[in-house]
Each structure stands twice: as C-alpha cells, then as structure tokens.
Amino acid sequence: MTTPNTATNTDFVLAVEGLTVSFDGFKAVNDLSFYVDENEIRVIIGPNGAGKTTVLDLICGRTKATEGSIKFRNKELTKMKEHQIVHAGVGRKFQNPSIYDDLTVFENLEISFPRGRNVWGALTFKRTAEVINKVEEIADMIFLKDQLNKQAALLSHGQKQWLEIGMLLIQDPELLMLDEPVAGMSVAERKQTAELLNKITKNRSVIVIEHDMQFVADIANRVTVLHQGKVLSEGTMDRVQNDPKVKEVYLGH
Amino acid sequence: MSQGFRSYLPKSDALNMALLALLLVIILPMSMDIFRLNLVGKYLTYAFVALGLVLCWGYGGILSLGQGVFFGLGGYCMAMFLKLEASSPENTAIQSTPGIPDFMDWNQLTALPWFWEPFHNFGFTLIAVIMVPVIFAFIISVAMFKRRVGGVYFAIITQAVAAILTILIIGQQGYTGGVNGITDLRTLKGWDIRTDEAKYILYFVCVGFLFASLFLAQFIRKSKLGRLLVAMRDKEDRVRFSGYDVSNFKIFVFCAAAAFSAIGGAMFTLQVGFMSPTFVGIVPSIEMVIFCAVGGRLSILGAVYGTLIVNWAKTSFSESFPELWLFAMGALFIGVVMAFPDGLAGVYSSKIEPRLKALLASFRSAKPQPPAQSTPPAAPKAPVSPKPLETLETLESGS
Numbered sequence: 001m002t003t004p005n006t007a008t009n010t011d012f013v014l015a016v017e018g019l020t021v022s023f024d025g026f027k028a029v030n031d032l033s034f035y036v037d038e039n040e041i042r043v044i045i046g047p048n049g050a051g052k053t054t055v056l057d058l059i060c061g062r063t064k065a066t067e068g069s070i071k072f073r074n075k076e077l078t079k080m081k082e083h084q085i086v087h088a089g090v091g092r093k094f095q096n097p098s099i100y101d102d103l104t105v106f107e108n109l110e111i112s113f114p115r116g117r118n119v120w121g122a123l124t125f126k127r128t129a130e131v132i133n134k135v136e137e138i139a140d141m142i143f144l145k146d147q148l149n150k151q152a153a154l155l156s157h158g159q160k161q162w163l164e165i166g167m168l169l170i171q172d173p174e175l176l177m178l179d180e181p182v183a184g185m186s187v188a189e190r191k192q193t194a195e196l197l198n199k200i201t202k203n204r205s206v207i208v209i210e211h212d213m214q215f216v217a218d219i220a221n222r223v224t225v226l227h228q229g230k231v232l233s234e235g236t237m238d239r240v241q242n243d244p245k246v247k248e249v250y251l252g253h
Numbered sequence: 254m255s256q257g258f259r260s261y262l263p264k265s266d267a268l269n270m271a272l273l274a275l276l277l278v279i280i281l282p283m284s285m286d287i288f289r290l291n292l293v294g295k296y297l298t299y300a301f302v303a304l305g306l307v308l309c310w311g312y313g314g315i316l317s318l319g320q321g322v323f324f325g326l327g328g329y330c331m332a333m334f335l336k337l338e339a340s341s342p343e344n345t346a347i348q349s350t351p352g353i354p355d356f357m358d359w360n361q362l363t364a365l366p367w368f369w370e371p372f373h374n375f376g377f378t379l380i381a382v383i384m385v386p387v388i389f390a391f392i393i394s395v396a397m398f399k400r401r402v403g404g405v406y407f408a409i410i411t412q413a414v415a416a417i418l419t420i421l422i423i424g425q426q427g428y429t430g431g432v433n434g435i436t437d438l439r440t441l442k443g444w445d446i447r448t449d450e451a452k453y454i455l456y457f458v459c460v461g462f463l464f465a466s467l468f469l470a471q472f473i474r475k476s477k478l479g480r481l482l483v484a485m486r487d488k489e490d491r492v493r494f495s496g497y498d499v500s501n502f503k504i505f506v507f508c509a510a511a512a513f514s515a516i517g518g519a520m521f522t523l524q525v526g527f528m529s530p531t532f533v534g535i536v537p538s539i540e541m542v543i544f545c546a547v548g549g550r551l552s553i554l555g556a557v558y559g560t561l562i563v564n565w566a567k568t569s570f571s572e573s574f575p576e577l578w579l580f581a582m583g584a585l586f587i588g589v590v591m592a593f594p595d596g597l598a599g600v601y602s603s604k605i606e607p608r609l610k611a612l613l614a615s616f617r618s619a620k621p622q623p624p625a626q627s628t629p630p631a632a633p634k635a636p637v638s639p640k641p642l643e644t645l646e647t648l649e650s651g652s
Contacts, residue, residue, distance in 0.1 A: 086496035100484040125477035
C-alpha cells in the first residue's frame with residue numbers, strides 16, 4: 001500500500017493522519033495513521049485498551065482529537081459537530097445495542113430515516129409511502145419484518161443489535177462503523193449477522209471492531225491491529241496473523 | 254386527510270378529550286357557584302404548567318424545577334397592563350405623582366420606569382405575555398443545552414433561577430410591587446374583571462385556551478418530534494449519531510413548556526386579580542411538578558386531572574388542617590412516585606381502561622351470544638404489559 005506523504009487531499013474514503021488524543025496525559029490514541037479505501041471492509045482488532053473504540057469515537061465526533069486530522073472524502077471531521085458528521089455520511093453503531101426501548105421497531109427505524117432532522121422538519125414530518133416502504137425494506141433485511149409493531153425493549157439481544165444496524169442502514173451512510181456487532185450473539189445469530197454484513201457492505205466502506213477471529217476472517221478485506229494507541233500491524237488476515245509482533249502482543253511472553 | 258388527522262388524534266384520545274370538555278364546560282359550571290368555579294379556573298391555570306411539564310419532563314426527560322418563573326413572567330406581563338389601566342391619573346389623583354401605580358408612588362418613584370411604558374398597549378402586552386417568558390426560556394436553555402448540561406444539574410439551575418427571580422422581584426419593590434406583588438387590578442380595556450359575570454367569562458376563556466394548548470401539545474406529542482423526545486430521553490447519543498442536533502429539540506420543548514406556563518400565568522392574573530412573587534419561586538415550581546407527577550407525566554390529560562385533584566385536596570384539606578397540608582403534599586408525592594410512577598393516567602391505562610374495554614366488549618357480545626359473557630372479564634389480564642408506557646402507546650397507536 002502506498003502511503004500519501006502529507007495530510008493533503010487523497011482519494012481514500014477515510015484518511016486518518018497523526019491522530020492523537022490524550023486524557024489527562026494518557027494517550028489513548030497516539031500518532032495513529034490509517035487509510036480506508038472505497039468499498040473496503042476494514043477490521044480493527046487489538047487487545048483490551050488498545051484504543052479501538054476511542055478511534056471510532058474520534059471519527060464520529062464523540063471525542064475531540066488532541067492532534068491530527070481525520071478526513072472523510074477530504075472533509076476534515078475533527079472540527080465538525082456529531083450531527084454534521086452524520087450528515088456527511090458517517091454512521092456508527094455502538095458496542096451495546098443502542099436503541100429506543102420505549103418505541104416500536106418501526107418508530108426506531110423511522111427516526112433514523114434521513115429526513116426532517118431539524119425541529120420544524122420533525123414537527124411536520126409525514127409518514128409517507130416512501131418512508132413506510134423503506135422501513136419495511138430495511139426491516140426485511142435485518143430479519144425483523146414481523147416485529148415492526150413490537151416495542152423494542154422486548155426484542156432479544158441479537159435482534160436489538162440487528163435493529164441498530166438497520167437504523168444505520170436506513171441512513172445509507174457511505175462509511176459505516178460497527179463496534180463489536182456480534183458480541184453476545186448465539187452461533188446461529190452470528191452466522192446470520194455475517195450474512196447481513198456481507199449484504200450491507202456493498203457500495204460502502206465499513207470499519208468493524210471485532211474480537212471473534214473466525215468472524216474477522218469471514219468478512220475482512222484488511223485488518224489493522226492496534227496496540228497501545230498505535231498501529232502494530234496492518235494487512236490481510238494471513239499476514240497479520242503471522243506477524244511476530246502481533247503474536248507477541250496477543251500471546252504475551 | 255382524515256387518516257392523517259386520526260394519527261394525531263386517535264379515537265381513544267378524542268373520547269378522553271371530549272370527556273374532559275364535558276366536565277369543564279358543562280358539569281362543573283352547572284354544579285358550582287361562581288366562587289368555587291373561579292377556584293377551579295385558578296387551578297386550571299396551573300394545569301397549563303403541568304401540561305408543559307408533561308412534554309418537557311415526561312417526554313423529553315428534562316426536569317425543570319423552575320416553571321413558576323414562566324408562569325410568573327406571563328402573569329406579571331398581564332398584571333402590568335391591568336395595573337396601568339387601574340392607575341389612570343383620575344384614579345390616582347391623591348398620589349404625589351398621579352398616573353403611576355400606587356406602589357411606585359409609595360416607593361418615591363416620580364415617573365413610570367421605561368420598561369413599564371409599552372404595557373400601556375394591549376397588543377404589546379398579549380405578545381409580551383408569551384414572548385418574555387419564551388425568550389427567557391430560550392436564553393436559559395441555549396446556555397445550558399448547547400453545553401450539554403442536563404439531568405440533575407439542569408433541575409438545580411432552574412431552581413436557582415426561580416430563587417433569583419423571586420429575590421429580584423421582592424428586592425425591586427418600586428418597580429415590581431415587591432412581596433405584595435401587583436394588586437388591585439380592576440378592568441381590562443374598560444371591562445370590569447371583578448364581577449361574577451366577568452369571572453364566568455374568564456373561566457370559559459381559560460378553558461378555551463387550555464384546550465387549544467392541549468391540542469397543540471397533542472400535535473407535538475404525536476409528531477415525529479414527540480417520538481424523538483422519547484428517544485432522546487432513552488438514548489441521547491443514539492439520536493445525536495442519527496444526525497440530530499439534540500440541543501435544538503431540548504430548547505424547543507423547554508420553550509414550548511414556558512409558553513404554556515405563560516398563558517396559565519396570564520389567565521391566573523385575570524381570574525384571581527393579582528400577581529405576586531409567591532407564584533414564581535421554588536415552592537410553587539415544585540408543586541407544579543407534583544401536579545404533573547400525580548396526574549401522570551406521560552399524559553397531557555392526566556396533567557389536567559392531576560392538577561385539579563391535588564388542588565381540590567389542598568383546598569379542602571388546608572381549610573381544616575392548614576399546617577398539615579405541606580406534609581400531606583410531600584407524602585402524596587413520595588407515594589405516587591413509589592407506587593404509581595406513571596400517575597393517575599398510568600393507573601387508568603393499565604388497570605381501568607382494559608377492564609372498561611372488556612366490559613364494553615362483553616356488553617356487545619352479550620346480546621347475540623350470552624354464554625360468552627363469563628369469559629371476557631378474565632381476558633384483559635393477559636394484554637396488560639409490564640410497562641404502563643407501552644400500554645399507553647399501543648392503545649393509542651392501535652386504534
């Protein structure tokens with residue numbers, strides 16, 4: 001992979017360069033650089049505390065970077081507010097299923113439909129045929145078509161994960177970030193989720209954080225290994241797995 | 254068209270609204286003398302505040318302990334107009350400076366302060382009744398919500414604002430009437446508001462505004478914005494990362510609650526005939542939260558009933574045991590929060606309504622096939638869901 005020389009414009013979807021964040025002196029992410037290609041599925045792995053989730057937090061604007069730049073289609077994200085980053089085309093799924101328990105599955109998906117996002121728009125929002133069709137289409141994709149009128153709190157853990165993925169899909173982001181999408185799922189659910197991810201990752205770039213190595217091998221184009229806030233290794237699954245540095249970090253001394 | 258309308262006002266809600274209208278427009282005026290009816294009118298002005306709290310606290314999860322501020326500001330704006338009208342140079346000829354309100358004269362003011370001047374104009378006053386509290390709410394909420402201050406911190410700050418405003422009003426006696434407030438209000442554009450007839454009319458005006466506010470609140474609650482508020486209360490970050498600027502929605506609902514409270518305040522001044530800092534401070538603000546909690550913080554109609562019931566209890570109880578009332582009120586609040594977190598409306602929708610429906614159903618089915626009568630009463634137990642909110646929502650969306 002050729003590395004661009006400076007923090008200038010690139011043809012990558014996402015270009016992270018020299019990214020550093022420090023919490024009271026502790027550098028959770030330290031001078032990190034990586035690039036994500038068009039339509040690439042990138043998996044980030046690493047031991048606990050490596051800074052994986054923090055990287056996603058930085059990209060989606062939840063945490064402010066101390067230094068460095070994050071460019072999404074050459075737009076600097078570090079200066080933008082969270083909702084503006086979403087409008088630019090970045091979607092993010094949280095580690096714990098983050099859905100609205102008191103609303104129905106339909107309403108959960110409807111809220112994520114990218115229209116009427118300001119106060120006036122929300123007041124005058126109409127449930128048009130377009131909205132209903134889109135919600136049904138997505139619900140079908142995430143295996144929840146029969147549950148549309150169910151209160152979201154009553155879904156199983158796996159279904160909640162799917163619902164949140166569905167909420168992202170309805171936004172149709174160009175860059176999708178998933179934080180441990182199969183954590184806490186049964187084997188059958190994992191398989192279904194892998195299928196789902198393969199379906200939804202077409203025509204967009206995806207960053208996934210995952211621990212399940214089998215799952216990673218199934219979906220990843222390339223893998224980035226983080227360790228203590230830095231890139232330890234990067235490349236195909238095979239290359240990374242055989243990297244002595246990675247072995248050392250994972251297996252210890 | 255009617256499909257869209259139904260989604261904003263489902264049949265069960267429309268029926269409940271009609272029942273409330275029946276109570277307020279026909280039953281109470283027919284069965285009460287004007288003194289009692291005027292009291293009900295006064296209670297209803299608090300219902301505006303409770304209604305605002307349903308949206309702001311119940312739906313949006315933003316607990317404000319300073320709604321008395323907006324009630325008071327609305328009420329003071331109205332009182333300033335009425336006071337100026339009552340302080341015509343003829344009426345105040347004995348003062349050392351005729352033509353200014355009596356309390357200003359007592360405080361050695363010799364001219365009307367500049368901010369009182371525009372309140373000579375009734376049109377300006379009507380706008381100010383809403384806009385002064387809303388602008389104030391806007392400033393507070395922008396300052397807080399843009400900095401992501403929320404939860405308990407926000408509640409404490411609203412309480413501090415209520416305390417500050419009370420102290421300010423009491424301290425600036427010459428400009429505000431001090432601790433006595435603005436009293437001795439007489440006429441509205443020459444129409445005497447102290448007569449029984451005026452009190453009847455004002456009661457119905459108050460009910461009219463209350464229903465207008467109820468419909469507006471119903472519209473907000475049933476729009477996507479209402480669902481967004483629930484979503485924000487639940488998972489604020491998820492809403493933010495779904496592309497919404499969360500603070501704007503909080504600012505909106507806080508300002509809407511302030512506007513409702515302000516209408517209540519203005520109607521209070523008109524019906525009761527004065528406005529004082531006792532309706533601005535911390536205690537009345539917390540009382541309003543109790544009205545809302547007792548009625549059910551997720552139900553706009555519950556807020557009205559809660560306000561009426563608590564105030565009715567307060568009046569009858571404190572007539573016999575004045576010093577015990579505050580304790581009773583505290584006990585009531587604790588009791589409701591512990592036993593019925595969704596208030597009267599929650600009890601109604603989870604316990605009474607399913608039974609009513611079953612009863613209705615058994616009456617309907619009783620005619621063609623009498624044997625079915627014995628089974629339906631047992632059926633409603635099953636659909637009662639674990640969370641009252643769910644029952645509420647499904648019942649509404651189901652019809």
